[in-house]
Each structure stands twice: as structure tokens, then as C-alpha cells.
Amino acid sequence: PYRYLKDIIEMLEILDNLAPGIFSRHTLLYGVEVKFYSHRLKLTRHLESEIKNLFMVGDGAGITRGLIQASMSGMVAGEEIANRIKGR
Numbered sequence: 001p002y003r004y005l006k007d008i009i010e011m012l013e014i015l016d017n018l019a020p021g022i023f024s025r026h027t028l029l030y031g032v033e034v035k036f037y038s039h040r041l042k043l044t045r046h047l048e049s050e051i052k053n054l055f056m057v058g059d060g061a062g063i064t065r066g067l068i069q070a071s072m073s074g075m076v077a078g079e080e081i082a083n084r085i086k087g088r
Helices: 002-018 067-086
Strands: none
Touching: none
16 A cells, blocks of 8 residues: 555665665665564463463463563463472
């Protein structure tokens, strides 16, 4: 759509101010990264799925949007798994 094209051109013009040559007549195409966060799984507060003892962590769980949050989700699930092993 036209709006997307205008936004991409605007982005390239701004990037060209930071790194001259990015937006030139030799530039063929710059891809746009798209992330979908709407596919959320049904998880417990410990990130356990509907399948017992199957935990979902990281970006694939659909609940995090960055490295720190994805890393912390592993710690949340790991702590719950450790507690279960210890019988708590």
C-alpha cells in the first residue's frame, strides 16, 4: 500500500542522514521486519502450557518482546521446575 511505501521512503531518508549512501539510486530494497505478538498460548503464571510439565519460554511463548524478558521467562519456568523436583 501507498502508506507503507511512503513510510519506508521516509525511514530510508532518515537512515541516509545517519549513514550516507543507504538511500541512493543503487538501493534496490530494504525489507521490513514484522513481528506478530497476537498468538498467545494459554499458560499458567509459571509459564506451563496446558500439557503438564511442558513450559513455554522465550519469544516463542508470545508473551515477551525483548531479550531481557525472554531470558527472565526462562528463569520463571526454571524456578518452578526446580521447585517441583525438590518437592515444594
